[in-house]
Amino acid sequence: MRTLCRSERLPHVCKYKNVLTLAALGMFGYGTYSAFWAVFDVISGARLEWWADVLLVLFGLLLVVAAAFVRVRMPGGLAVAIGAMLALQASVVLRSGRGERELPIAEFLEDTFTTALEPDEILTEVRVPQPAGSSGGTYLKMERKVGDFATVAAALHLSLSNGTIERAGIGLTAVGSKNLQATDAEASLAGAEPTEAAFAEAGRLAAEASSPVTDVRGSAEYKRHIVDVYVRRGLATALEKARAA
Numbered sequence: 001m002r003t004l005c006r007s008e009r010l011p012h013v014c015k016y017k018n019v020l021t022l023a024a025l026g027m028f029g030y031g032t033y034s035a036f037w038a039v040f041d042v043i044s045g046a047r048l049e050w051w052a053d054v055l056l057v058l059f060g061l062l063l064v065v066a067a068a069f070v071r072v073r074m075p076g077g078l079a080v081a082i083g084a085m086l087a088l089q090a091s092v093v094l095r096s097g098r099g100e101r102e103l104p105i106a107e108f109l110e111d112t113f114t115t116a117l118e119p120d121e122i123l124t125e126v127r128v129p130q131p132a133g134s135s136g137g138t139y140l141k142m143e144r145k146v147g148d149f150a151t152v153a154a155a156l157h158l159s160l161s162n163g164t165i166e167r168a169g170i171g172l173t174a175v176g177s178k179n180l181q182a183t184d185a186e187a188s189l190a191g192a193e194p195t196e197a198a199f200a201e202a203g204r205l206a207a208e209a210s211s212p213v214t215d216v217r218g219s220a221e222y223k224r225h226i227v228d229v230y231v232r233r234g235l236a237t238a239l240e241k242a243r244a245a
Contacts, residue, residue, distance in 0.1 A: 082109070083155035084139055085126065086171030086181040093125035094118070102127070109178045133166060135159040136241025140230040141173075144217065150174040151217045152226040154206070156234035158194070160242045165189045170202065170231060175210035175223055182206040185231065194239045196232075203231040 084090075085105045092108050094101050094117060108116050117123065137157035141150045153173035159166045168189035170182040185205035192198045212223035 081139065081155065082179045083153055083171035083173040084137070084157075085128070086179060087137060087155040087157040087169030088128050088131075089169060090126055090128045092123055093127065094121040095124045096121040100124075106181045112177045114178075131157070131159045131167075133159055133161050134242045134245045136238045136243075136245060137169070138234050138237040138241070140234050142226055142230075152212070152223050152230065154227060154230040154234055156231065156238045158189075158235065158238040158242050160194070160239075163193075165192050165194055165198075168202070168235070170206055172206065172210055172227060175212040175227055177211070180209060182209045182231070184209060189235075194235075196236075199232045199235040202235060203228040206231040 082105065089104065091102050091104050094103065094108075096118065097120060103116060110116055135158060137155065139153070139155045141153040143150055150173050152175055155169070155171040155173075157169035159168075168186045170185050172180040172182055182202075182205065185202040188205055189198060189202050207224040207228040210224055210227045212220045212227075214220045217223075218226075
């Protein structure tokens with residue numbers, strides 16, 4: 001563990017390690033309280049004292065604040081919006097004693113909690129190409145509460161050239177075993193006029209490319225519908241920003 005906090009290797013992780021500790025403590029406290037409350041309620045059927053409810057609120061706030069800080073401030077692979085990286089066709093640099101290699105983010109992501117990172121490699125850079133011409137983008141996320149994991153999310157980016165779409169980027173989150181790049185939807189927009197019909201077709205293709213599962217947050221059909229809506233809505237927003245750039 002001490003190796004991870006040598007400033008010459010991972011200075012940013014060391015700089016924010018106290019925030020990670022706070023997040024861990026908040027999660028531990030929240031989980032411990034929840035488990036205790038469940039056992040206590042089953043055994044006695046009674047409610048806990050007021051101070052226990054206060055502890056729940058404090059632990060929850062601690063976790064939310066720390067998690068939000070980590071998401072905003074932590075660099076590299078810990079806080080980069082993967083969906084946005086897909087939409088921008090970003091790549092990552094992986095380094096080891098054998099040298100370095102660069103992979104498109106779509107190839108870096110292999111499956112749930114699985115990447116192309118080898119045991120002796122570390123992710124050291126995220127490279128985002130400079131968009132050509134006028135461009136704009138947005139990120140849309142459906143969540144149960146602020147800071148929660150996405151139920152459905154979509155990152156959209158458009159680059160314009162002479163009034164037509166030069167390149168479109170669409171990254172989807174939480175609707176598959178990994179973050180998805182809607183390549184068919186992107187291809188349908190390349191060279192097209194930025195019309196509602198074109199955006200509707202891209203939304204349809206993106207929804208078809210998604211593979212969400214039914215759970216307590218919604219059915220698979222509902223989530224596909226949200227993908228369709230978010231892609232159409234996000235592309236319209238990206239178009240506005242590109243024209244205003």
